[in-house]
Amino acid sequence: MSIDWAHFTPASALAGGVLIGVAVALFVLLTGRIAGISGVLGGLLQPSRGDVGWRVAFVAGLMLSPWLYRLLAPLPPLVIEAGTGRLVLAGLLVGVGTRYAGGCTSGHGVCGVSRLSPRSLVATAAFMAAGFATVFVVRHLVAG
Amino acid sequence: MPRLLASFVAGLVFGIGLLLAGMANPAKVLGFLDLAGAWDPSLALVMAGAVAVGSVAFALAKRRRVSLLGAPMQLPTARQVDRRLVVGSLVFGIGWGLAGFCPGPALVALGEGAGQAAVFVLAMLAGMGLHAWRERMQGTALAAPVPQDA
16 A cells, blocks of 8 residues: 555545534534435335425535635546446446445445444445455456 | 525535535545555545544534434434445455546536546446446335345
8 A cells, every 4th residue: 555645635525524524413403403414315106295406405405515615716537437338337336336325425434424323334344345356356357 | 494495504514515626536545545656645644634523523413313403303213234235345445446436526526527527427327327226126026125224
């Protein structure tokens, strides 16, 4: 392992993380809910009465965030290396996996770890390990 | 109405945090997941910052029965670590490592107008739909619904 000092951005990473924490805090303290994005989105596919508006509002906020960001600063680079086939496969796996596990990076990784939930600690360890292993295979075994 | 506005603002702040952290960019996420290459530890600091604030928020939330806007406090109660949790998380992690996208950043990148993000999000919705369909099929039989942590 060697640290990529050219791309390591500790200050903006920490500041961005704090903002994510603030968003999670606002959400739970004001609405009483967990800001887990796979759950917010997945719930829209199994809609029940009175349970749709807040989900749409949260997703709209996420999707409009680049517009607000752009008023304050230039948008950071967006580099998507995966081709269409890989994006489709990745999307399917993320969709099925997060719903099956009951959460993703936000619901388990941020909210659950903040609550020290045993389920979320296990989930986070599992998806991190699978992510590390997958990138190792793709970049160093298949591509190498 | 105040709750809808609170949800919208929370989504907005979440997205701005992702953008500022560089996490709406899959290349940067993959830089973190590539331990054997040139490793970019940034994502670990994003988690640290988010969890530091989140811990305080949830400590406060746990002591309340209703939110500040009067909604019931809905914190997850499931504690059982089961096969679905582990298998689902592993499947999610493989997808995450393939493209560098998880659900939040994909929606932000879609908001930036990236066509490839649209491909990912459509596939992700299809995957979520598949899960919803399976659950409906099983729901009439015996299976308990998947505990939702989020």
